[in-house]
Amino acid sequence: SRELFLTSFAEIRERFGEFFRKLFGGGRADVLLSDPDDPLECGIEIIARPPGKELQSISLLSGGEKTLAAVALLFAIFRSKPSPLCILDEVDAALDEANNDRFNALVREFLVDSQFIIITHAKRTMTIADVLYGVTMQEPGISKRVSVKFENQSAAVA
Amino acid sequence: SRELFLTSFAEIRERFGEFFRKLFGGGRADVLLSDPDDPLECGIEIIARPPGKELQSISLLSGGEKTLAAVALLFAIFRSKPSPLCILDEVDAALDEANNDRFNALVREFLVDSQFIIITHAKRTMTIADVLYGVTMQEPGISKRVSVKFENQSAAVA
Amino acid sequence: MKLRKLELHGFKSFADRTDFVFEDGITAIVGPNGCGKSNLVDAVRWVLGEQSAKSLRGSQMMDVIFNGSATRKSQGLAEVTLTFDNTDRALSCDSDFVGVTRKLYRSGESEYLINKNACRLKDIRELFLDTGLGYDSYSIIEQGKVELLVQSSSIERRAVFDEAA
Amino acid sequence: MKLRKLELHGFKSFADRTDFVFEDGITAIVGPNGCGKSNLVDAVRWVLGEQSAKSLRGSQMMDVIFNGSATRKSQGLAEVTLTFDNTDRALSCDSDFVGVTRKLYRSGESEYLINKNACRLKDIRELFLDTGLGYDSYSIIEQGKVELLVQSSSIERRAVFDEAA
Ligand SMILES: Nc1ncnc2c1ncn2[C@@H]1O[C@H](COP(=O)(O)OP(=O)(O)OP(=O)(O)O)[C@@H](O)[C@H]1O
Ligand SMILES: Nc1ncnc2c1ncn2[C@@H]1O[C@H](COP(=O)(O)OP(=O)(O)OP(=O)(O)O)[C@@H](O)[C@H]1O
Numbered sequence: 138s139r140e141l142f143l144t145s146f147a148e149i150r151e152r153f154g155e156f157f158r159k160l161f162g163g164g165r166a167d168v169l170l171s172d173p174d175d176p177l178e179c180g181i182e183i184i185a186r187p188p189g190k191e192l193q194s195i196s197l198l199s200g201g202e203k204t205l206a207a208v209a210l211l212f213a214i215f216r217s218k219p220s221p222l223c224i225l226d227e228v229d230a231a232l233d234e235a236n237n238d239r240f241n242a243l244v245r246e247f248l249v250d251s252q253f254i255i256i257t258h259a260k261r262t263m264t265i266a267d268v269l270y271g272v273t274m275q276e277p278g279i280s281k282r283v284s285v286k287f288e289n290q291s292a293a294v295a
Numbered sequence: 296s297r298e299l300f301l302t303s304f305a306e307i308r309e310r311f312g313e314f315f316r317k318l319f320g321g322g323r324a325d326v327l328l329s330d331p332d333d334p335l336e337c338g339i340e341i342i343a344r345p346p347g348k349e350l351q352s353i354s355l356l357s358g359g360e361k362t363l364a365a366v367a368l369l370f371a372i373f374r375s376k377p378s379p380l381c382i383l384d385e386v387d388a389a390l391d392e393a394n395n396d397r398f399n400a401l402v403r404e405f406l407v408d409s410q411f412i413i414i415t416h417a418k419r420t421m422t423i424a425d426v427l428y429g430v431t432m433q434e435p436g437i438s439k440r441v442s443v444k445f446e447n448q449s450a451a452v453a
Numbered sequence: 454m455k456l457r458k459l460e461l462h463g464f465k466s467f468a469d470r471t472d473f474v475f476e477d478g479i480t481a482i483v484g485p486n487g488c489g490k491s492n493l494v495d496a497v498r499w500v501l502g503e504q505s506a507k508s509l510r511g512s513q514m515m516d517v518i519f520n521g522s523a524t525r526k527s528q529g530l531a532e533v534t535l536t537f538d539n540t541d542r543a544l545s546c547d548s549d550f551v552g553v554t555r556k557l558y559r560s561g562e563s564e565y566l567i568n569k570n571a572c573r574l575k576d577i578r579e580l581f582l583d584t585g586l587g588y589d590s591y592s593i594i595e596q597g598k599v600e601l602l603v604q605s606s607s608i609e610r611r612a613v614f615d616e617a618a
Numbered sequence: 619m620k621l622r623k624l625e626l627h628g629f630k631s632f633a634d635r636t637d638f639v640f641e642d643g644i645t646a647i648v649g650p651n652g653c654g655k656s657n658l659v660d661a662v663r664w665v666l667g668e669q670s671a672k673s674l675r676g677s678q679m680m681d682v683i684f685n686g687s688a689t690r691k692s693q694g695l696a697e698v699t700l701t702f703d704n705t706d707r708a709l710s711c712d713s714d715f716v717g718v719t720r721k722l723y724r725s726g727e728s729e730y731l732i733n734k735n736a737c738r739l740k741d742i743r744e745l746f747l748d749t750g751l752g753y754d755s756y757s758i759i760e761q762g763k764v765e766l767l768v769q770s771s772s773i774e775r776r777a778v779f780d781e782a783a
């Protein structure tokens with residue numbers, strides 16, 4: 138079980154670095170065991186250095202940079218242990234348009250293993266959807282589903 | 296001092312209800328002293344009911360609704376005790392476009408008393424600015440200011 | 454396994470029976486503030502076995518039952534059903550399709566069903582063990598929570614790694 | 619009182635001397651993720667007297683000094699100056715213009731100035747008392763913090779009301 142953990146952890150480390158570089162266009166990130174002699178109990182540290190910047194504590198990163206680093210780590214965990222379904226609720230809220238596009242591109246790499254349900258207000262994120270549902274409250278306080286499929290580029294109320 | 300507090304509190308209550316209705320297009324909101332016999336020490340409760348919805352604990356509100364209610368309360372406090380300068384860092388992050396517009400309209404009502412510095416990614420918020428500054432990092436890790444004034448509709452690098 | 458359908462009736466703002474059909478790939482859900490999008494996430498977590506009302510934004514579990522609006526009275530029952538294509542048998546249930554249902558009555562009574570057979574909440578939770586999908590799995594990121602992975606204390610982050618590794 | 623200028627030099631990502639001139643009305647600040655916008659808010663709060671490194675996203679106060687990049691070495695000093703039009707004498711300082719400056723050297727030494735005269739941090743904080751503007755005033759809402767007003771425990775909310783009322 139200790140072996141199992143260390144193997145997954147090594148894989149997550151590698152993916153985290155890879156996805157971070159992909160999302161940031163460079164830089165470096167890593168996860169470390171705070172006590173390698175006690176891998177099943179110790180804390181886990183994160184270091185992240187965006188390209189061109191100096192390494193500092195992760196707390197100093199901007200809102201968008203923290204979201205992007207968190208997404209890189211989340212997807213590294215997915216690679217190590219895929220989940221059939223991934224639900225993301227407004228994960229792109231802090232991202233500027235360029236980073237939103239990179240985030241979208243990374244999501245698409247995982248379509249082989251997983252279904253995605255993505256809640257968003259961002260038009261750019263809507264463009265990567267295969268199916269788009271709208272939720273409305275025409276009658277106050279009552280939620281209703283509206284289907285909007287992209288294939289025919291028009292809203293079909295179902 | 297107790298009198299002073301109760302007077303301000305009454306004013307904040309009234310404004311909170313008024314601004315909430317303005318931002319939500321109706322509904323009702325209030326702030327209450329959890330122990331009216333101990334006004335200087337007791338906790339402060341918030342109730343908020345968007346239009347057409349039933350009154351429930353504020354925790355059940357959506358992300359955007361919570362932001363809007365918080366903005367109504369913040370501005371109610373401003374009315375009661377104006378500050379010469381108000382700095383808002385990505386306060387509109389959770390708002391959809393319609394609510395972002397209502398938020399912008401409320402900000403403009405306070406221009407008489409205060410200067411505003413608003414950090415945003417939202418184009419609609421940028422449109423209410425009198426002056427627009429861009430911050431860039433052309434040289435990695437080094438922040439630089441870029442002036443973008445609206446009057447001549449073009450970016451002037453200064 | 455593949456999620457095929459989410460049906461809600463009386464769950465939070467979904468007063469009327471509403472269903473969402475899911476296909477492979479990406480499904481985006483959009484709409485104005487407060488229209489009910491995050492309530493869908495709460496519904497999925499609730500039927501998978503979430504027991505903390507607070508983590509569903511309520512103060513008591515009863516808060517998930519539709520409690521009325523300007524035009525409707527409150528209802529007496531909240532019901533959510535998730536239906537999966539289980540052809541690959543990722544779920545330990547010998548059936549090509551698996552439906553899990555959770556009901557909560559205003560009386561406080563609860564019902565749990567797997568393929569329409571009554572069971573305990575424990576059975577639903579166990580069904581999803583080892584699939585990577587669970588009510589508190591890292592594969593469900595709630596609104597405002599994504600940054601926790603990098604901000605939380607290293608001990609909280611530990612919990613996510615233990616689940617994943 | 620009106621804010622007229624914010625000057626930074628060596629503060630976080632503002633390695634070079636940079637100034638922002640403010641007029642009446644609304645000034646919007648825009649730019650990509652990580653370019654330095656929130657660092658400006660940190661700078662204002664720092665010069666107004668913020669003493670908690672954690673609340674400026676650092677682990678120690680030294681973290682506010684520019685610490686290098688791919689093309690630059692770290693610097694030895696962080697300096698921020700705020701200049702106000704004080705014609706209405708809202709600030710208790712008999713001068714039409716008031717400039718407050720804070721410096722932090724990598725040696726750990728600090729300097730504080732009001733209109734170029736050395737003073738203590740305490741003096742800067744007291745200058746702004748009763749103006750509604752302070753390093754932890756409700757009039758500065760940091761990124762991700764707006765919802766706290768409605769989510770925080772009623773005791774935390776109390777602190778905001780006490781300051782305002
Ligand atoms: N038991 C209930 N009965 C009726 N309405 C409810 C109930 N519980 C929650 N709601 C309503 O659901 C709404 C919140 O929905 P939700 O959080 O899904 O919004 P959202 O679409 O995610 O919005 P946002 O874009 O702002 O995040 C609230 O207005 C709340 O009043
Ligand atoms: N002492 C320092 N020296 C150099 N760079 C620093 C220092 N402290 C912070 N930074 C850098 O400043 C950047 C964060 O800037 P800031 O938080 O202002 O971004 P932002 O423009 O608000 O972005 P977002 O839109 O994502 O919120 C980080 O990349 C961080 O590395």
Ligand SMILES: [Mg+2]
Binds near residue numbers: 359490492596
């Ligand atoms: Mg939501």
Ligand SMILES: [Mg+2]
Binds near residue numbers: 657
């Ligand atoms: Mg920021």
